[in-house]
Each structure stands twice: as C-alpha cells, then as structure tokens.
Amino acid sequence: MDVDANPFKVAERSRATSPPNAMVVFGGSGDLAHRKIIPALYSLELNRLLPQHFAVVGVSRSPYSHEEYRADMRKAVEQFSRTRPIQEQVWESFASHLFYITGSTDEAETYDKVGDLLERIEHEYGTDGNRLFYMSLIPTLFPGAIQGIGKSGIGGRGYDRGWSRVVVEKPFGHDLESARQLQALVTEVFPERDVFRIDHYLGKESVQNIIALRFANGIFEPVWNHHYVDHVQVTVAESIGIEHRGNFYETAGAIRDIIQNHALQLLALIAMEPPATFEPEEVRNEKVKVLKALRRMAGEVVDRNVVRGQYGSGWVDGQPVPAYREEPDVAPDSVVETYVAAEFLVDNWRWAGTPFFLRTGKRLPKRATEVVVQFKAAPHLPFGEAAKEGLEPNALVLRIQPNEGITLKLGAKVPGPSMQVRSVNMDFSYGTSFADDLPDAYERLLLDVMIGDPTLFPRWDSVEEAWQIIQPVLDRWSSTPPPEFPNYEAGEWGPKAADELISRHRHDRRWRRP
C-alpha cells in the first residue's frame, strides 16, 4: 500500500484534480495571461479543481508589485472569465496564491528571483517542488527563457525536487529548420515527456467529440474508408481579419497559422486508426502515423494541389472592411497568404485515393470550423431522372464551432403521390442535449498539464511531420511568383482557384457552404 496515497480519493467518482504545484507564467502580464490563462485558472479554482497546494507566479518586464499584479489580474478575470460576476471570497483566496516578479527573460537575475520565490512558495504553500513553466511569450523570446530555466536549475533535466514541465504556445517554429532548432533547445533542458505544446483547438469539447463519435459508435467504422468515402473536407473559416496582429501575420500567413497545426491535427483525428486504448501515447502514435502517411508535395505538384489567396476590400458582417494590404503593420505589396486551400492524400490502406481537402481563410463570410465526410453516391438509383433531382450523396458534417454538433445528409421521399426523393439534413446539436457551461479549452488543457496527461498535446514527431508536409510548400512559394493578390474579396468564400481545385477531378465535388 502506498502510505502517501490519499484514502479519501480511492475509488472516488469525483473529477481528476491536480497534484500540488507552482505555475510560472513567463509573459505573465501579457495578452494571453489576461484573456485566457488567469481566467482559466480562476475557473478551475472556482470549480475546486485546483489543489490547495498551488501558486502562480507571473513574470514579465512590466513593473508590478504582487498587489498590483493581483489587481490587474482581477480586472482580467472580471472581463474575460466565463464565470461572472467574480466570486469575491474565492477570488481573494485564489489571489493570495498569486505572485509577480518583474524581470526580463534575457537576464539571469530574473531566474534567480523566480527560484527564490518558488522556494518560499514551496515552504509556505506545500507545492511539493512541482513546477510548471508556461511560455506565454512571443517566439523570439522562447529560447532565452528555456535556456534561462535550464542554466539556473529552477527546472528541467537537472531539477529533481519534483516534476518540472514546460508549456509552449504555438507556433512551434517558423519552418522545419527553426522548429528542429527549437526542439533541440527545448529538449536540451526538458525531456520530451515534460514538454506540452499547447494547441487550444485540441482542448475544445467539440474536437474531443470527434474521438467519441468515431470510437464510441460501431456504425461508422465499416464505412470510414476509401470504399465509401468520396472525400473529406476540413474548413477553418474566420470572418475576422488579422485583428492588430499585422506584425505577426506578415511572418506567418494562413499556412503556418492554421494549416500546419489546427487543420492537420483535425485531419489526423479524422483519418487515424482506432487506438487500442485511450492511453496518451497510443492516441498520439495513431495520429502521427496519419501524418507520416500524408503524401509529400514538391515543385509543380504544389502549384497544382495548393491554392493561396489574399483578401481585398469587401463587406463582412454588414460592414465594409479594408484589404489585407491596407491593414496596419502590413506591407502595401505584401504577398502573405490569408487563404489556403489544399488537397492531401493519405497513402495507407484505409484512405488510398481519397482526397482530403483543407481550407482556411480570413475575412470569409462567416466563422465556421467543420469537417465534412462526403460519402460516395449510392451505386444505383432506381428512380427516374426527375424524381431524384435535389438528391445528393450522404454527407456527415462534424461542426466544431459554432453550434457544435453533427449533420447527416440523407435522402428522403417528398410527401405526395409520386416518388420524389430529396436530400434532407438531420441535425444534431450538442446544445440540445448536453448544453452546459462548457469549460474553456485552456481550463481543460491546463488541468491536463498539471495532471501530466499529454493526450491532447501534439508530440514532437507529430509537429515535425507537420512541418515536413508544409515545408516544401513554403519552399515552392518562396521560389515562384505569387498569384496576383488580392484574389478574393472580403466576404467571399476564397479565390475561384479553390473551387477549381476541389472540382478538377470530379465536377460534382464542391466546397460545402457552412
């Protein structure tokens, strides 16, 4: 018997709670800390999911005292928490575990101060020496912070007074080479098992529901393959523009921002084989097998299989909006893509010959993330031509956001004396049966890091595979002239070339309109 085991927890049906730990947020006064990290921690505290033995240390250059930081974070929680109004006593209790250190990530002294404070916290709050370092920093500051942790010995491989883990925000690298360099640097300090690359998409309930839909329902598996599926579409559409992120977006573009991570991860969840168990490594192994099986593109194949676009001025949500090149911090002759559509093939037994079409874009008509599994038409329709007008092949639509749910397109008889068949949509909305105050993705993911469950975090081999898939596209684009930008108006569903891409092999294939 483990003498340290808590007998009150044994066989308890209650939720998983974190072990004692202290969390250090580098970039603790930044936008992500305000909008997501601290509100998520407060919600966890409110729901009794944080341990009593817990503390947060924000680290940033802004000159705050502990009290000033607490006051600033209180405003953030009041503004961004999903559980408002703030619960006074719970906030006070949470805030008493909230600390701040003024310091730059490129100064050794900062890490000494963090180490001293963590020692004090461990003594006073019993955090057991467990440390979680959250890199809420712009990418150029990652390396310095990681190295600073390692050199100072406050965490990483040399640290043995508890576990130490690091959370890294996307993007993980700018291209394949820089990702590998970053990985080498990170794993010099932290072993891979302690590195949690956060992709907030994977923390969404609706994304996790893809796994539930596929592997909790026996009816889909027999038809989930190239015999029955004509093609798959993954759409990540945004109606917003770049939202004051011109500097970032000019160095990223849609392919790095969405396709390399969110879209390929969704593709992997759709295409993966059933894992034997839901153990983290089993799930991650199956996902990476899909990415390994994605056919690589290079040279002219990129030109044929990938469409890029950039929005011009137009109307979105009833408002006139400027062209990308007119946005702040964007070069007037920028060739950065705000739209990408691509065709991928998964070279394995299950999916041979079944195209996966991915698209993402800014300033599209509406915000929608969804996966469409388009089935092949019935092999023979015994109805007359007129009778089957309006009948389309079956499609299963997994709506990720908004209005999370599932739509199944079926053929049905039109009521009346004649045999007329039409397609009808059968909609299931999660909200009609499970609507609840869904946890924010960050709440789920932060709790998983503390518990040490990496299932929903991309492993390095998965990230590397994704970069290997994307890098030849980036190489091709950098060596060939771009299309004439802008090539779609804000408020349209992307450039015409994207429609041609999906219909070039089969004229009846088209993008589903979300």
Added chain:
Amino acid sequence: MSTVHAPGWAFEEAAPPKVEEVLARQRHDQENGHAPLMRASVNNLVMVTQSRTAGQRALLTIESLGARAPSRCVVLIAEPPSERQRVRSWARVAHHRHSDTGATDVVWEEVVVQTNVDPRHLPAVVLPLLLPELPVFTYWEGTPPFADEVFQELASVTDRLIVDTATFGDPLADLNRFDAAARSRQPAASDCVWSRLTAWRELLSDPFNGPPLRGTARRARRLYVEAVDPTAGLELAGWVASRLDWRLREARAVDDQYLASYDSPAGGAEVRITSTLGSASLTRAELGVETDGGEATVRIEATPTSLVTTVRAPGFPTARRFGMGSESNPLAAELEIFGRDRVFEAALRSASELADATGA
C-alpha cells in the same frame, strides 16, 4: 381537450395514448415561428409524488435543472387508490435558451400523470410514456414506501433511484430502510444529500494530497460535524469511516448529539455529530489527525456564499482557502451518474450502522 398553463409554457391535457402526438406537434410548432425544436434524447426522469401540489413542485425542480434537464420527464402524481380509478395526463415541450449565445436550445419534454390506479398498475401507466431504450432515473420525493408494492413495481423499471434523505419523515429510521434498498442488486441508488456533500468531501480530502498532511489521513482520531440535515452529518461520518477503515464500536444519542467511537488503524477514533440550524446541509466539519508534532486539524465551515477550509498543522502556518459549495441543484448532478456509486454505498452503509446504533 383542456389546457393547463404554467408560466411561459402551455400544458395540453391529452390521454396517455395521445401524449406523443401532442409532443410531436409542439416540437414542430414551437414558439412564434422559430424553427422546429430538435430533440436529442439522452435519458428519462420519473418524479414520483403523492399530491398535485408536490407535482407542481417537481415541475419547478425540472425547470431549475435548465441545461441539464433530462429528455423526457414524467411527473407521476400517485394518489391513494380509490374505487373510481382514473388516469389524467398533460404534456408539453419545454426548452432552455443558452444564456451566452441565446442560440442553442436544450429541449426536454414534460408529461404529468395524475392517477389513483392500484399501485401494481403504475408501471403500466408510466412505461408507455418513456423514451425507448434510454436510462430511467426515478426521483422519489419524500420517503419512498420501501416495503410497498408501488415502490417495488416502480423500482423494477428504474435504472437509478434518487432520493433526498433530507426530506425523509423519520430521517434515521428511513436511512436504514434506504440502505437496505440500496444494497439490493437493482436499481442503483443515490441521495441528493450525497451530492450536496461533494464539495465538503473534496475540500476535506484535498489537504491530504500534499504537505504537511500527506500520508496522515489514516491517523485521524476524531471527526466533529455540525449538521442541519441529520442524514448529511451521518453520511459525511459514514464516508470518513468507510474510507479510513473505521469499525463502529459503540454509539449513543445524547440530547442533540450523536456520539460514536470506532476502532481504527490509529487505535481508535471518535465521531460527534451535533444538530444545528443553518442554510446548508452542514455548517461545520472538523477532522483531527495525529501527526508527529501533535494534532493537526482540517476544518470546513459554511459561510453564506462559500466554504472555508482551514488547515492547522504543528510547525506550519495556518492555511485558509475559500471554495464554492456544491451546485445548487443536487438532482442535476445525480442525473449525470450512471451505474452504481460504490463509495456512496459504503458511506451509506456506515451511516446506517451509526444511525442504527444510536437507537434511532
């Protein structure tokens, strides 16, 4: 066909065979030209009451479940049998709009059945009104007639029986009967009081996950509880005793207290449950634990808005923490549990032993 109105919603009286028809039509026509409501079925809830007034209370409870309302709620008003037996039923579709987006509806259906048929026929009245092939939760208001035919018959079509021991007429004696029912193989049983104790249990447990109390729980020597609901005090004590392998040695009732002594791995433990007044199930719980430096205590106290945990351990600063209590509607939490809850059943067994030993 007459119509009964409830605030915001319309019940239509319909004979049991017509209930599905009414619900289908309401789903289709619902509300001022809005799109037809989609129904996604998850489970059934049967709420058994003995009077029309209690039935009305049950409807308010269902409404307060909001987003967690079961797909089909059947409120069964089981009146005493009489010679002129009859069944009346009403039905309506209800929905809850998500507060943030305003776009998503949680849809459920309410069916009220008022009857005085012989109890052995009640399953025949209820069964046709349930959604097929979905779990059936039965919530019994007040003390179920454990020995009566009506209970046996309805339990036979139930997957999970939910009671609220805080509403039991004779709490201690009824707790024993409930324990006996829970120990039978079917259905799984639970208690809303147990859900109200969730926050207390989590907060009492949490200090033992880390220093300085890690590894000391089995050295607990005393538990003092101040209970508003007697069964809440007994179930908390039962939970501690069952988790820590305490064996009841003796117990007695003195004035407004239950006093008990246990054999425990630490050599003995005492429990004192004092009845008190308050707005929560409990007002205070304190666990005393033997440590190398002396006694450490974990105390939880209810304030009007939260629970306060205070941990005192020799040589360590006193730690205080505020946390939210369990959710306001314990029935909602109970509806999320399928199957048996072994921890609850062990706690109930231990609580029942304690109630029995005090001579209740």
